[in-house]
Amino acid sequence: MVKKIKNLKEFSLSNDRFEGANLMCPGCSHNIIVREVLNATNDPVIVATATGCLEVCTAVYPKTSWDVSWIHIGFENAAVAAATVSAAYEVMKRKGKLPPATQKMVDEGREPKIVAFAGDGGTYDIGFQSLSGAFERGHNFMYVCLDNEVYANTGGQRSSSTPIGASTTTSPAGSVSYGEKMQKKSMVEIMADHGAPYVAQVSPSKWKDLVKKVQKGFEVYGPVYINAQSACTTEWKHAPEDTIEVSDLGVESCVWPLYEIINERDEHGIIYSTKLNITYRPKKKIPVEEYLAAQPRFRHLFKPENRHIIDLWQKAVDARWEYLQRREEAGV
Amino acid sequence: MAKDMKHIDIEEIQKLGWDELIPGAALFSFREPVEDVVEVPMEERPYAPTNSHEWQVGDWRVEKPVYNRDLCIDCQFCWVFCPDMSILSRDKKMIGVIYEHCKGCGICVEVCPTNPKSLLMFPEHMDNDEALKRWPQKEEKKKD
Structure with a gap:
């Protein structure tokens, strides 16, 4: 059943199923994303969480911050845990062996939603093979990547999501290096090419866009991938109160474009139509420099010898925005 | 709440060392089963002492x-x-x-x-x- 959320006031009637006094940093985006995802539905939710900030801070023995069914699993297999829950649920439903309380909800049209949360380390690098496998098998679940572009839990090592020029503990900036050398990989397209029916990129600062996409993802049958921008106060090194502002700058400068890819499939799983929609267009595209300037992890790029990296950034972002617009126009 | 799972008091847990566990112990969010969490506002939920809501930061x-x-x-x-x-x-x-x-x-x-x-x-x-x-x-x- 789709929860009706017309505006923010209506959304604020939701009762949180994620509890306070967890040990996440002040101003962490992870919490905001988890809240918005869980509040997007009134149906029961089963959550699988890979190792990462979210897991170690919300389940410190002997405490739990989850009011939903929650599974903690290794760094590499959040997708498999969610896929297994989904497969088990479907078998139990077919055989009529669901617990009475769940059966009652299913009869009311409130099917349990299965969500996997993982950080970018558990998605882009370590969890990729299990994620790819689960998407290829086509289980019915949603995978939310909390993308803070660094291994924040273990002290800020680079991941394959870290963008070029960022200073991390394993790619430090200094007199020799300008920081991370590699470009960020485009996970949304990779997951869309698995043939997933719905793939989207979201930012917590655009809450309505996020909630709409999550609801759309819950409605379709099959694996759904959501890539969520998660500003990290500790590793992006901005002040805790600037979390929403930094996220907004990322969206407005098109560094983090908000778009979705819908693959329509027939009963054999053959994709007959792919469509890319840009769901948010900045009224005035701001220069990438402003986004970079808001985060001290890019501070060294403003030195004269590193200025060329900023130009490179702008070029890459413009090219990507152009690519997305062309794809939307062509309807592919 | 499964029958074979033991409900443990927070005082009992606090007496344990950091590397000790009670086998079969489960940490529940609520003291008693809540049928539909979404319908119950925060003030009316029967939080267990092991729910982080009962703690403070x-x-x-x-x-x-x-x-x-x-x-x-x-x-x-x-x-x-x-x-x-x-x-x-x-x-x-x-x-x-x-x-x-x-x-x-x-x-x-x-x-x-x-x-x-x-x-x-x-x-x-x-x-x-x-x-x-x-x-x-x-x-x-x-x-x-």
Whole structure:
């Protein structure tokens, strides 16, 4: 059943199923994303969480911050845990062996939603093979990547999501290096090419866009991938109160474009139509420099010898925005 | 709640060493089964002592957000962007801040759209009534 959320006031009637006094940093985006995802539905939710900030801070023995069914699993297999829950649920439903309380909800049209949360380390690098496998098998679940572009839990090592020029503990900036050398990989397209029916990129600062996409993802049958921008106060090194502002700058400068890819499939799983929609267009595209300037992890790029990296950034972002617009126009 | 699982008191757990576990112990969110969590507001939930809601992180703060009801327009921006579920909002109205859970990040103050802001950061030791007396006046819009 789709929860009706017309505006923010209506959304604020939701009762949180994620509890306070967890040990996440002040101003962490992870919490905001988890809240918005869980509040997007009134149906029961089963959550699988890979190792990462979210897991170690919300389940410190002997405490739990989850009011939903929650599974903690290794760094590499959040997708498999969610896929297994989904497969088990479907078998139990077919055989009529669901617990009475769940059966009652299913009869009311409130099917349990299965969500996997993982950080970018558990998605882009370590969890990729299990994620790819689960998407290829086509289980019915949603995978939310909390993308803070660094291994924040273990002290800020680079991941394959870290963008070029960022200073991390394993790619430090200094007199020799300008920081991370590699470009960020485009996970949304990779997951869309698995043939997933719905793939989207979201930012917590655009809450309505996020909630709409999550609801759309819950409605379709099959694996759904959501890539969520998660500003990290500790590793992006901005002040805790600037979390929403930094996220907004990322969206407005098109560094983090908000778009979705819908693959329509027939009963054999053959994709007959792919469509890319840009769901948010900045009224005035701001220069990438402003986004970079808001985060001290890019501070060294403003030195004269590193200025060329900023130009490179702008070029890459413009090219990507152009690519997305062309794809939307062509309807592919 | 499965029958073979043992419900453990928080005092019992606190007596244990860091590397000790009670086999078969499960940490539940609630003292008794709650049929539909979404329908039950925070005040009425039967929280177990092992739910983090029963704990507090308020001592992380240096500055606290103080809420001014007179200026608030109930836009709920603070509610949706609060990372710690610390903004109490009922029936589309903002009621206050849960100081036990607020870590003092200041996002609610940043996103507040009123002029002057209806949420402001004040030193932790200051009384809320004292803070309300010191509330700044309306700022005139700068003409460029």
